[in-house]
Amino acid sequence: MDIAQRVYNHKWKIDPIVRSLIDTDFYKLLMCQSVFRNQPDTQVTFSLINRTADIRLADLIDEGELREQLDHIRSLSLSRGESTFLRGNTFYGKRQMFRPDFMEWFEGFRLPPYHLEKRDGQYELTFEGAWPEVMLWEIPALAVLMELRGRAVLKDMGRFELQVLYARAMTKLWEKVERLRGDSALRIADFGTRRRHSFLWQDWCVQAMLEGLGSSFVGTSNCLIAMRREVEAIGTNAHELPMVYSALAETDADLRAAPYRVLADWHEEHDGNLRVILPDTYGTRGFLENAPDWLAGWTGIRIDSGDPASGAEIAIDWWKSRGENPREKLVIFSDGLDVDAMLQLQKQFAGRVRVSFGWGTLLTNDFRGLVPGNALAPFSLVCKAISANGRPTVKLSDNPNKAMGPAPEVARYKRVFEVGSQVARAVEV
Amino acid sequence: MDIAQRVYNHKWKIDPIVRSLIDTDFYKLLMCQSVFRNQPDTQVTFSLINRTADIRLADLIDEGELREQLDHIRSLSLSRGESTFLRGNTFYGKRQMFRPDFMEWFEGFRLPPYHLEKRDGQYELTFEGAWPEVMLWEIPALAVLMELRGRAVLKDMGRFELQVLYARAMTKLWEKVERLRGDSALRIADFGTRRRHSFLWQDWCVQAMLEGLGSSFVGTSNCLIAMRREVEAIGTNAHELPMVYSALAETDADLRAAPYRVLADWHEEHDGNLRVILPDTYGTRGFLENAPDWLAGWTGIRIDSGDPASGAEIAIDWWKSRGENPREKLVIFSDGLDVDAMLQLQKQFAGRVRVSFGWGTLLTNDFRGLVPGNALAPFSLVCKAISANGRPTVKLSDNPNKAMGPAPEVARYKRVFEVGSQVARAVEV
Secondary structure (H helix, E strand, C coil): CCHHHHHHHHHCCCCCCCCCCCCCEHHHHHHHHHHHHHCCCCEEEEEEEECCCCCCHHHHCCHHHHHHHHHHHHCCCCCHHHHHHHHHCCECCECCCCCHHHHHHHHCCCCCCCEEEEECCEEEEEEEEEHHHHHHHHHHHHHHHHHHHHHHHHCCCCHHHHHHHHHHHHHHHHHHHHHHCCCCCCCEEECCCCCCCCHHHHHHHHHHHHHHHHHHEEEECEHHHHHHHCCCECCCCCCHHHHHHHHCCCCHHHHHHHHHHHHHHHHHHCCHHHCEECCCCCCHHHHHHCCCHHHHCCCEEEECCCCHHHHHHHHHHHHHHCCCCHHHCEEEECCCCCHHHHHHHHHHHECCEEEEEEECHHHHCCCCCCCHHHCCCCCCEEEEEEEECCEECCECCCCHHHCECCHHHHHHHHHHCCCCCCCCCCCCC | CCHHHHHHHHHCCCCCCCCCCCCCEHHHHHHHHHHHHHCCCCEEEEEEEECCCCCCHHHHCCHHHHHHHHHHHHCCCCCHHHHHHHHHCCECCECCCCCHHHHHHHHCCCCCCCEEEEECCEEEEEEEEEHHHHHHHHHHHHHHHHHHHHHHHHCCCCHHHHHHHHHHHHHHHHHHHHHHCCCCCCCEEECCCCCCCCHHHHHHHHHHHHHHHHHHEEEECEHHHHHHHCCCECCCCCCHHHHHHHHCCCCHHHHHHHHHHHHHHHHHHCCHHHCEECCCCCCHHHHHHCCCHHHHCCCEEEECCCCHHHHHHHHHHHHHHCCCCHHHCEEEECCCCCHHHHHHHHHHHECCEEEEEEECHHHHCCCCCCCHHHCCCCCCEEEEEEEECCEECCECCCCHHHCECCHHHHHHHHHHCCCCCCCCCCCCC
16 A cells, blocks of 8 residues: 555545546547648537437436546646657657647647537537647547546446446457457457546557557557557547538539549648548448549558448459558558457458558447446447538538438539448447 | 566575465364364374375475475465564454464474375375374475476476466456356355465455455455455364374273363364364264254354265254254365355355355366366366374275275274264365
């Protein structure tokens, strides 16, 4: 018993969930730098969206506690060691990934205010302001809500009951690790920050992967954990870039070109394994058919919605049609993965492309079946850019259940991007 | 990180398995006091017997490490707090269970020398000397061998692999606890000291039972854990008493009377729930048929071999035949129990007798199936009195697979105690 540690712990007003500005996805920082350079003055609104309506977050989570956690996040700034890490570490084989002007801005950065209201058993949580500032709310806001929901469920459990709960969760994860060990060609990264059970649990999962999977574990999307555990920080770009660029388009022609403009900006900044296309924002098939030839030279494609095997086949066919060798290309699967899907996809695509997996919620939050009423099961909570400079954003994706935006705008986007009928898939996490 | 604690830990020459003279079964202390009074000068030999021959302990366990652990146990003496506990605590509702003369002797006590040799992949470990001294070797010797075997299996495992192993073991135990919770009439004590996985694990199991089972958990046989966790110390008497008393008998008539003489001595010292007959040493049926009437007045019977349901039926019939009301009597089941057996026996006998369970090895050492090759599965290791004043001891029990002693003596005992054919049952633990 370390008495001083215990006394110190008792002095905390709260037990902060997010304790560092880099306890976030690495791609947020890459995108933030890109936005900081290309779109620093664009005004955006991000909003929390709970796609699992029957989980009534406002009934589960105390508003005061939520405000305390969000206020604590607003008090965070980059520490000296974190700054040194971002400035000095090699990311994706590159030194000085983060430019001095960006680092200087980030060192002075604090998260902007939030707006919180309760409505119909849910929280309306929104963030408004300059895009490079507001975008950094997404991951910590989600992590706080997920963890507060977990704490609400756990608060009446006894000491041994809790220990056994975590013992069961560890056992469950390790059984997954043992199954994944069977295929040493697997390449898997942790993509589970936003909907993790808790920070400590994500950190445990990363360490278990590190010991259990060896070289099959390629890194974590969590920048803080990557720093502390000395593993690769993983991630490229996300839907918010084409969504905001598209919202800003003045004409249909501009709109059609917007997703490519995103990648043209990215092309200037990044090469190698950071040149990964996320093609599904407005339908993968149309995006690839109409893509300029320079995009076919990019390293990889990330499959984040729709049937993953079909998405990979579309990518392979596209590369072939553009005279590229798919065997040299990277396919990153990142949508709702668990062990069966990864093993199956690996079997199907190994040797045909370079396969990689971004394993998210079912890595860092698979507490399904571990408490009565399944009250710790992960659910589909997102935090998205809903408008840019006053115009609504739209996302279609390859799964109509993941579409978002006002109906007339969705219709317009479907017309402009020539999206036909789509197959709906359940969105679990 | 408590630096001082870590540095202190590093100074240990070994990591001692048994750290207290009362890290032993409570009934050993009760029996020791009885022997100290009634048979202080009887010379006995105790010997380790591994009934699971394919577990080659001498190949698994380093002799030097074993000697260090045994030497460490010889260095132990009763601490002031332990002495205060034994003198001041209420056991089975009685103050001063341990008499001042016994306590004075015990406070000066050190365990006598041991004799250790390797033969055919097994350890020959024997203890010779005065009965009250030698008998206290049994439990720590078994615990040391069980835990060293576990350490040998675990020594090449990684940090997370170990954490997951214990997570699995915790999960396994908790699932048992959850099943046992279903019947609030259950009364279960921990009887798992001798063949536990480790001291810390037994301590965890007791705490888990305490939280998980509430009043269905009635205590532990482990005196040290009973003291630390402030639960009842549980236990009455064991086969070594009739085995040694019988070995000392000069004639067949003396031999036939010996098991009753044990209980006559016990009768003088104890009452209430400590008056529990262990009838199976030379066959339950014959023992009860020939028992004096005052024994029918005793509180209970412990069923420790043979088919437990048959044993309980025999006990009930016997009480009825002696004009006793079985509903007021206690039946303690203690042979190789696990959840299914306990739930089944409870269902079968609740309401007909007062039912209680001594849950041993499958409580504190159920690591079956948790490591490759099942290398942590518990096995049947015992440490028994094999001779008294130069004469061999004999045990028959209600299961011929548990019988021990030289063949001619076994034959003589079977004749004297009129033991007919017996049903053999596998001895797992």
